[in-house]
Amino acid sequence: MTAVATDRPTLPTPADGPAAAERGGRRKSVRSGFDRVTVEWVKLELMRVAYATRGGFLARRDPRAVLGWYLVCAVVPWLTYSTPALAVFFVLALACALAARIGPLLLGLFTLGLLGQAAYVLVLVFVLGGNAAAIDGLLQISLKLGAISLASMAAFVSLDPEKLSDGLQALRAPAVLGFGVSYGYRMVPLLIDEFQTIVDGHRLRGAPPRGHGFLGWRTAVRIGTIAVQAFYPLILNTAKRTRTTVEALETRGFSPTGTDDPGRRLRLAHLRFTWADATLLLVTLGIGVSVLVLL
Template sequence: MTAQPTLAPIDAPRPAPKPAPRSAPKGRRRGDGDGLSVEWVKLELMRVAYATRGGFLAHRDPRAVLGWYVVCGVAPWLTYSTTVLALLFVLALGAALAARIGPLLLGLFALGLAGQAVYVLALVWFLGGDPTAIEGIVTIQLKLGAVSLVSMAAFVSLDPEKLSDALLALRAPAVLGFGVSYGYRMVPLLIDEFHTIIDGHRLRGAPARGHGLLGWRTARRVAVMTVQAFYPLMLNAAKRTRTTVEALETRGFTYAAHDDAGRRIRLAHLRIGVGDVVLLVVSVAVVVAAFVVGAAYPGVLG
């Protein structure tokens, strides 16, 4: 007789299969994030337009944020002292980091500031200018840098609804509030539409026969597709604008913006709290302190 194989009992626990080890893609380490791509740029623009990163200004009343922006944005234009401008630049940089500005905007800001500085320095050297002109270049760079950082910190912290409500509460024209809100919302949509049109051109068109010397064929193809995408992009934007305007008018947008009862209902959620007052008072005090320090030590950086 042949021996029958013994079977394991049904209730016996079976060892779980070990998962296969997953290796990270080449050229990319774990924890690197999304990576630099078109999708990452679109995601960053969506975060900027809809203020999803948070930050210390995102929790404040939008009217207080606009007041803070006016105080910190006008102050750099009232002085030529390098010491004061350096202090205001540090203040603006701290506010920008606390507002959690994305790496895309900070990278573009740094590249623009560095590129402009290199361009002006090269122009001064080529024209045989006086080396003391560098002080004037530093002054302009500090002014533009401080105002740019304050602007990014303020408007990255305000989504379209908050900014529109703040303008409406400050008695700005209703068309201005609608235009700002609609412009904020259209920027990511236009980028997404442009990406879709470019993908359509790439699918329907024949690829270039090689990149050519220094990639001129690829650059020419990208330039041609960009020009050809302009008209359908504007046409689709016009369609979206018409649909949006008709939907808003159907819901009584124009009447509600001019009616007092409608304004009160729309702006009922706005409240100036203790934190908003503290923000404005501290900002004014810091700006005044910067001017006082600049007057006491005018030659520290200049």
């Protein structure tokens, strides 16, 4: 019998030693991790964020309680200039964000933004001859903004468009505000999908690139050109989707439920403010007051 040659790569086996198997498993895990960062993955992550599919400790609460919780978390950090108190608020907000399951996309963008802001602010302070007091003041601002950002992500990731719109309407917010929030939540994933379709069309009709160039300048120019050319069709298609969405909402009686009291009561009849919601607000307010007094 003659051996048949194949191009299939040889996988590491236990006979090759544990080091070879570990290297092969590491290469496989790194490759699968980078394969996840695609436009489709970003779109799915935005869908999970917009429609609150991850769950979390705030997803089961009444939307009015969640909005009240967010209001307390957003106001309390501005009432102090103590760095230890702000550090405690930041850690608590981070714990709440992780418990709310905000997802790796938002957490990664938040981390990159926070680290980038801290880096350029420190460079600016040292260039302008700042001292330790200036660094402490900038640290306080960063902790305040970080705590409020984490609380915002934890609150709004836990609310789908219907719950958020109902919560705003129950608090007597203008109906236009509820419509804008619901429409914005629904349009973000659609915009990503529409942008991907337009970019794929440009890539199919355009000439292939002649290499990446020095430091990838050809690729950067091509991506920038496609992004600029995709702007007008994206706006046009978004306008068409806006008209369709408005007509669908009007057909279902969106405007009368915002101005008519019987329609409003019927729409909000499913909301229940329970003892668990009141406990959430009281515990959050108690922790905030305790940190302000003790630190």
